[in-house]
Amino acid sequence: MRLYHPLRRHARRLVAVAAISAALAPALVAQARITAPKDFFGFNIGDDYRLATYTQFVDYWKKIDAESDRMVVQEIGKSAEGRPQLMAIVTSPENHRNLAKYKDIATKLARAEISEEEAQRLAGEGKAIVWIDGGLHATEVLGASQLIETSYQMVSRTDPETMRFLNDVVILFVHANPDGMELVSSWYMREPDEKKRSTGGIPRLYQKYIGHDNNRDFYMGAQAETQNMLKIQYQEWYPQIVYNHHQTGPAGAVLFAPPFRAPHNHNFDPLVIYGVDLVGTSMHSRFALEGKPGAVRRDQAGYQTWWNGGLRTTVYFHNMIGLLTETIGNPTPIEIPFTPEKLIPQENYVYPITPQTWHFRQSVDYSVTANRAVLDVASRHREQFLYNIYRMGKNAIDKGSRDTWTDYPRRIAAVQEQIQKDRVQQAEGNARLAAMGGFSGVQPTKYFAELRKPELRDPRGFIMPSTQADFLAATHFVNALQKNGVDVLRASQSFNVAGKSYPAGSYVVKTAQAFRAHVMDMFEPQDYPNDLQYPGGPPKAPYDNAGYTLAFQMGVQFDRILDGFDCPCQKIPGLAEAPNGTVAGSGSGYLLSHQQTDAYYAVNQVLKNGGEVYWAKSAFQANGKTYPAGTFYVTGRGASRAALQKLAAEEGLSFEGGNKPNVETMRLYPTRIGLWDNYGGSMPSGWTRWLFEQYGFDFNVIYPAELDAGNLNAKYDVIIFVDGGIPETDRAGGGGFEGFGGGQPNAESIPAEYRNRLGRVTIAKTVPQLKEFMENGGTVITIGGSTSLARHLKLPVGNHLVERLQNGSERDLPREKLFIPGSVLQATVDNTTPLAHGMPQKLDVFFDNSPVFRLEPDASLKGVKAVAWFDSDKPLRSGWAWGQGYLKDGVAAVEAKVGNGMLFLFGPEITNRAQPHGTFKFLFNGIYYGAAMGKNGKPQVKANNN
């Protein structure tokens, strides 16, 4: 499944899929005996040393679906590897007969475009919709196991409580990762000696491309499984409660369950947090009720509600209650260790567990307890949850319809600074006296007025002009919003807002909608509060990224509109189709803008079809206008007009007739790309693999042993090391295995097909081969930590993030002084150099405690130059950048000559989770520019197309 290409065909296909699933009708039969798991699998769910595969799981669900009048199993789409992804709807037979009605009620309440009276009536009539999933992180095998057990119990039990749940609640049991369960269960069960079975050491990622990051894809919706689940969550069922199962628990405890620790994101409704607290607390209390100790909450684990993008966190921005548990347990029994301090009851660990041997079935039972606690509170508070999701949606619509302000931490800090300044002045410069008065606590309200200045209002909407250089990027962004149920409008004619004219085709997103929080979170900066372990102490790491504003990451141009406005706009149904591109004009060939990242798809297509493509190294005049440096020129030979017309129609790319630019050009050739990976699978490598497929780059995945064997120029023109590829040192821990399940196994213990993946990149053996590869004309592209290659090669590139000690020596800045977790920063780019062609001078980059370089004085003599750098002491655009002033004058991207070849260094995560569309061009440019330079423009051998 392709996110990006072709935009138009893709959009139509998604509509077709939706139509098919809507046609599915429940097929219910009267309930007889329900086959128990043991009678089907040959073991009880949770028995030691046993796991079911996804294939068996599918057959089991189909069987009990046929036996039960409480269950209907649906396919919600295909997985990345083509398996059917299943959801089971479980509720009373009576409710099943009225399912369409309950879905409609849930939709109307979530969308909140109804009157208060109707909302109250529908809340009374509706059923609570509760999502319970399993298997997202496939090595966390409890998830899928508890899903089987809970669904079995809910279709077979007849006790009064179960019957009440079925009457009040429509349960959506969702399998979150079919391919992963098949892989991990087969891996575990392949060992005949059950004592040797292990879920560790799996050979590849348990989601084809992204493994564990399948819980990092939800505002983007890049992957197949995410898209399937987003459709259920934000377009079909709108569950009020979403419960996402994980492993493993904190040491000395059985599980973490909400409430979560602060900070909470500033965009969503406070009722979200109170809802999470209510449901979470009922989980804890049910554990106590059933005599199941060992549940911790809040700051006993790192989980938060700040970051958007996880299965259970994106739901907060849609007014839903998102739950996560992290529970211990494995079919191979484990020990709960003795941790003395954990035996004393405390605020967030009320009911401690004692050390003991722990069997998988106990974890399954705990999970069932947790699920039943959720169903219980959903049943008892059914009407309240249904009304509250309406109330939150209505609050959001109201907020988007009037002037509102968000009191961001940075604004509060500015006011506090002002108060402090004024105090010092009043005290005639006596800072100590002023400080004694303090600037916290109650202050005159004139300072509050500073926070309510009209220019600080939250936007009523955002407009993305259709004339922006990369409107296709805006279209991809719009589709991420559409997948998340956001209403996006398109202007059918030109219009004016706030004195500016916008052309027809521009996209408009108004904040007066139920999912306003998600809109704000995707367009506006996150402002993560300074969160220190103690005053003056080191920062506390956020659970995931602190700042991630998608519009920034994707390089989308938009205007924030602070007053209410109207436009001649229509809601876009389904995914947005890119406007048709054109093939116009005459000449010996065609000119294609380099500012559109999608142009690379066309370049790759044309080259694969034997066409000729050139890249203008500077700006030039043609057709009565100036074309910027980087413009692609496709000759008429090899690329037929019809082929380009197809690309124009499908990709929305425009080709203008013209002659070959009368400036220096580089000819592009099919390029042989090697993408580093290792045993177990690197997630950044997998994301890049996915990205290459979207853009039509052919590539080989290359493992350490092949690198170490050398003679790399015979097979590759460009080799790419994403973060984690090149180690800092050859000591253990560098550049190693990053799977979630253990280290590298012995070669004899794994299937032969995976043995060539074993081994690690080392400075001793691999780096000399890379050096030879570059000296012979090859290009190496490094991202994040892999940029340490420059140091291994002794290039004049140092670390900018150091401090000088009194004895004159340098050391890395300590965490107390510098800490920049995943955030968006602004860099300045030399876009006259081909590596940065097509990019703006001011560029948002995704930074995650990334390397920042300092070029040594002899750098330019040695052919090493800065391509992007931080020229401000306040580069933060979104997130948290503790000590950001240290970045000033540091270098973010470097190009270096190494012999006849090139080395490119990118400190920031330019392809992070396939989200920063605005920086993908660094990678794509690097591939073709490096290859062209490496061969000095001479024709290359034909690419291998595998």
Ligand SMILES: [Zn+2]
């Ligand atoms: Zn997990």
